[in-house]
Amino acid sequence: MSMDDRFDDLAASLDGFYRTWAVYLGLELGLFRRIRAAAPSGVTAAGLATQAGCQPEVIDTWLRLAHAVDLVDLEGDRATMDEHIARVLLDDQRPEYLGGQFVSTVVSSLDHEALVEFARSGRPMEVRPPRYHRAIEALTAQDIAVFFQEGLAALPDLAAALAGGGRVLDVHCGGGKWLIAVATQFPETTLVGVEREPDSLARAVRHVQESGLSGRITIEGRPGEDLPWPGQFDLVYFQDAIHDVLDPVASLRAAWACVRDGGRLVVLDWCLPETLEDSRSVHGAMMWGIQLDQLFQGTRLWDHAGFADLFVQAGIGTPGIVDLPSGATIFIAQRS
Ligand SMILES: C[S@@+](CC[C@H](N)C(=O)[O-])C[C@H]1O[C@@H](n2cnc3c(N)ncnc32)[C@H](O)[C@@H]1O
Known part of the structure; x- marks a missing residue:
């Protein structure tokens, strides 16, 4: 790998860190669940903030991060999410469920x-x-x-x-x-x-x-x-x-x-x-x-x-x- 590739590879790990936190927040605040439920038309950041009882600017920033790291899709101001991502993050009755792993990884890191x-x-x-x-x-x-x-x-x-x-x-x-x-x-x-x-x-x-x-x-x-x-x-x-x-x-x-x-x-x-x-x-x-x-x-x-x-x-x-x-x-x- 070239130096530039190595740099990009390491920077991607930092993105991964923020991605993990984005997943954690999305699960803990019920954001993914609400975005999934809003299919197919999607939901705006303001609507999501109201539904989740959260601060609009924080949810708007979360949504832009979640879009940037490919967790949700933004079209104009409306967010939707890929059903396969929703299954892996939300459906705890599936062997491929990873939502709990994200939560426990973040909570572990608090120690x-x-x-x-x-x-x-x-x-x-x-x-x-x-x-x-x-x-x-x-x-x-x-x-x-x-x-x-x-x-x-x-x-x-x-x-x-x-x-x-x-x-x-x-x-x-x-x-x-x-x-x-x-x-x-x-x-x-x-x-x-x-x-x-x-x-x-x-x-x-x-x-x-x-x-x-x-x-x-x-x-x-x-x-x-x-x-x-x-x-x-x-x-x-x-x-x-x-x-x-x-x-x-x-x-x-x-x-x-x-x-x-x-x-x-x-x-x-x-x-x-x-x-x-x-x-x-x-x-x-x-x-x-x-x-x-x-x-x-x-x-x-x-x-x-x-x-x-x-x-x-x-x-x-x-x-x-x-x-x-x-x-x-x-x-x-x-x-x-
Ligand atoms: C990862 S949890 C799994 C619990 C449960 N079987 C489940 O699947 O949700 C591991 C279990 O190991 C036990 N455990 C954890 N730390 C321990 C320690 N230091 N000494 C003895 N037992 C411990 C606790 O009883 C804890 O519930």
């Missing part, structure tokens, strides 16, 4: 003041604020879509088992949205969620109450290493969680003990790229960015072999590994 010092000291941040946990819930909406649309398609035996009912345990259940989705899709199941973060626990309890499924879903506040249900579950599940816990081997060992004969332990997570070539992909670059944030908070991701080794260390044996189209991976062990 990055201490990142430079962390690089020197190696001492991770002590605790993430509740805003981060709420943002993670937006992000893991994608994992739920991935589990249902890609994971169950790849694991028809698991889908059939859930259709037949059984007891399900979600370890580190966050705000409980996966439990609600499973209970809704598989009406014969009964479910337990375990969560240790007080704010996430409170959200999970509230969400289950609001869903009207309190009779079938129980939420318990406890760490994932402390699971007092030996041999009682047909499915024990970790979604985007095993990489986050302080002692993943102890967590897996405790979870495996809860699996009854014929039952399954399933981990859905995202692996680091294995090769330098894979690192240069859009997905690979995102994974290394996420890993930096993980290290900053004292946790970490692994590659396929690293995740599988946790199962071996926990005495479970080598898990089955299923790579999904979205880039997520399922690790699965079944008790015989």
Whole structure:
């Protein structure tokens, strides 16, 4: 690449930074949702500002930025948006949903003041604020879509088992949205969620109450290493969680003990790229960015072999590994 090309390439990353913030604002203020709803005639900046209860000059500037970075289209003074962009940013029931990733990336960066010092000291941040946990819930909406649309398609035996009912345990259940989705899709199941973060626990309890499924879903506040249900579950599940816990081997060992004969332990997570070539992909670059944030908070991701080794260390044996189209991976062990 020439010097000029390198300059343009780096400048494009700065545009990307502002683009990310434009997405964040567009989601948080409901701007994309309103622009999408205004199709086909579109909406003006003034109309958008009134609808969203925001300052006209700020929304006008946001709209010009969003147009400049190809998030919305401006024709004269009316804004519309491409339906494919709307799907990726807004439709959290799709495996390709990225809106939550944008929200959590921006919210994570609010804590990055201490990142430079962390690089020197190696001492991770002590605790993430509740805003981060709420943002993670937006992000893991994608994992739920991935589990249902890609994971169950790849694991028809698991889908059939859930259709037949059984007891399900979600370890580190966050705000409980996966439990609600499973209970809704598989009406014969009964479910337990375990969560240790007080704010996430409170959200999970509230969400289950609001869903009207309190009779079938129980939420318990406890760490994932402390699971007092030996041999009682047909499915024990970790979604985007095993990489986050302080002692993943102890967590897996405790979870495996809860699996009854014929039952399954399933981990859905995202692996680091294995090769330098894979690192240069859009997905690979995102994974290394996420890993930096993980290290900053004292946790970490692994590659396929690293995740599988946790199962071996926990005495479970080598898990089955299923790579999904979205880039997520399922690790699965079944008790015989
Ligand atoms: C990314 S969240 C995923 C939550 C949920 N499974 C979901 O999909 O929304 C990771 C979970 O790991 C757990 N966790 C986070 N940090 C932890 C820490 N430092 N020690 C132990 N567990 C932690 C929390 O229970 C948190 O809910």
